[in-house]
Amino acid sequence: MSLLSLKGVTCRFGGITALNNLTLDLPAGAITGVIGPNGAGKTTLFNCITGAYRPSEGEISLRGESLLGLPPHRIARRGIARTFQNIRLFPSMTVWEHLMVVQRGGGLRAALAPLSLSGDTPRRRAEQALERFGLAPFRDRLATTLPYGVMRRVELARALTAEPALLLLDEPVAGMNHEEAAGVASLLQGLVAEGLTLLLIEHDMGFVEHLCDRVHVLDFGTLIASGTPAEVRRIPAVIDAYLGVEA
Amino acid sequence: MISSYAAGLLAEIGIASIAALSVHLILAVGQLSLGNAAFMACGAYTASVLSVEHAVPIPLAIAAGAVVSGVLGLIVGFPALRLRGIYLAMATLGFGEMTRSFFLSLDATGGAAGYSGMQRVSLIGIWAWALPLLVLVLIAERSRLWLALNAVRDDETAARLLGLNTVALKLGAFTAAAALAGIAGGLFAHWHIFIEPGAFSLDRSTEMVLAVVLGGSTVALGPFFGAAALALAPEALRFIADWRLAAFGALLIVILLLRPQGIIDKRLLRALKP
DSSP: OEEEEEEEEEEEETTEEEEEEEEEEEETTOEEEEEOSTTSSHHHHHHHHTTSSOOSEEEEEETTEEOTTOOHHHHHHHHEEEOOSSOOOOTTOBHHHHHHHTOOOSHHHHHHSBTTOTTOHHHHHHHHHHHHTTOGGGTTSBGGGSOHHHHHHHHHHHHHHTOOSEEEEESTTTTOOHHHHHHHHHHHHHHHHTTOEEEEEOSOHHHHHHHOSEEEEEETTEEEEEEOHHHHHHOHHHIIIIIOOOO | OOOHHHHHHHHHHHHHHHHHHHHHHHHTTTOOOSOHHHHHHHHHHHHHHHHHHSOOOHHHHHHHHHHHHHHHHHHHHHHHTTOOHHHHHHHHHHHHHHHHHHHHHOGGGTGGGOEEOOOOOOHHHHHHHHHHHHHHHHHHTTBHHHHHHHHHHHOHHHHHHTTOOHHHHHHHHHHHHHHHHHHHHHHHHHHHSEEOGGGGSHHHHHHHHHHHHHHOSSSTHHHHHHHHHHHHHHHHTGGGGGGHHHHHHHHHHHHHHHOTTOSOOHHHHHHHOO
C-alpha cells in the first residue's frame, strides 16, 4: 500500500520548471531514495511535499487524502517530518529542548506544564529519543555548539519526536565519515523496522545502495528512472545524467 | 510605614515591570515592538472610563482594559505577521504615535487636557497584579509552549515545517503582550489618578524595551530587574545633581558593553543556584 503518492506534480518558478510532471508512489514501511545531480529538483520535491512550495500542477496525497493547499504545519501534523540539507537547529535551545519543542498532544494544559514535570508523555518520549540517538551525554548542551555528526542526530531525533509516519531526509549523511554514516544507516533501519516510512535524498551512492529498497532518479526536474538500486545503476540514461561514464 | 517617596518608586517599578514583560513576550517570538505604550494607553483609558463613569470596581476595570488592549493587539498582530525586524519596529512605532494622537483628539476623554477622577489604587494593589503576572510568565517560560515561541524566533521556517503553527504563536504572543501592557496602563492610570496622551508617547515604549534589553531578554527576571534598575538608577545618581541623566546614560552604555545579553541571563541564574 502506498503511503504518499504524487501524480503529475509540476513546479515552476518563473520560466524554470523545477519539477516536471512527476508521478511516484511511496510504499509504506520502505526506504525510498531520490538521487540526481545538483539542481535536479530533489529539494524542490521535498518542499512541495511539506507544503513549503505549492506545486503549479498535480496532486500530492497522504493515505489518499490531498495535502495540496494545506499550510506546512498542518501537513507536518498529518504525519510528515523532515530534516534539512543545511542543518537547521534552534540556536537558543539545548538538545533536550529540541526534543521537547515540536511534540504535540495533551492540549494547552500539557503545553503549559513545566518541562521538568516528571511522568508526562512528552518527557518520556524525549528521554527515549535521547537514549536511542546516543544524545544523553549532550542533554543540556546548546545543540548548535556540538560536533557536526551529533547535530545531525539531534535533527533526526527532533523530527521523530513529532511521531511522523513519513520522514523526509535531505542528505542525512552529508559530511559524515563512513563510521558515522553506518551508524545513521543502522538507526534508520531500526526505525523502518518499527513501521516508519523514509524518503531520502542522498549523494552517497554506497549509502543509497546499502539502504534503499527503491530509488527514483531525477534529472532537470524529470523522473528518468525508477527501480531497485541495482537496476537503476545499469540504466544508460542514469549513468549519463548522474553516475558518470567511467573513463 | 514606608515614605511616599519609596512608595512612589515601588509603584513605578511594579507598573514598569508588567510593561517590560509585555515587550519580553513579543521578543520571545523574535519581534520588536516600539509601540507598546499604545496598548498601555488603551488599557489606561478603558479602565479609567469604566471606573469613573460606570463605577466598575478597579480590578474589574483593569481586567476589562486588558481585554480591550488584547483585542487591539490581535488586530494589530495580523498586519504585523508580515513584517519583521526593523520593519515591524517602524510599523509599531507608527501605531504608537497614531494611538497617542487618537487620544489627543478624543474629546470624550479630555483630549490633551487629560482625564481624571479615578480612585487611587494602593501600592499593594499594584503588586497584587505584578507579582502573580511575573510568576505566571516565569512558569510559562519553563513550558513547551514557550519553547515553541522561541523556535519561531530562532528559525521560523524550520518551526513551521516541523509542525508548529507559527501564525497562531505570533498572534498569541502579540495578544497576550498587548493585554499585559493594558494591565500596566490600567494600574498607571489608577496610581497617578490622572492620565494624558503624552504619558503614552514613544518615550514610554522605548523605556519598556530598554528595561528588557538592560535586564536581559532570555528570562522574565531580566525585564523585571531591568525595570527596577531603570527606576532606581536615576534616583541613586541624585548626588551628582544636574549631571545625573548624563551619568545615567553613560552607565547604561557601560552595562550594555559589559553584558550585551542583559544583566540577567540563564547562565547567571545557573551560577547563582546553590
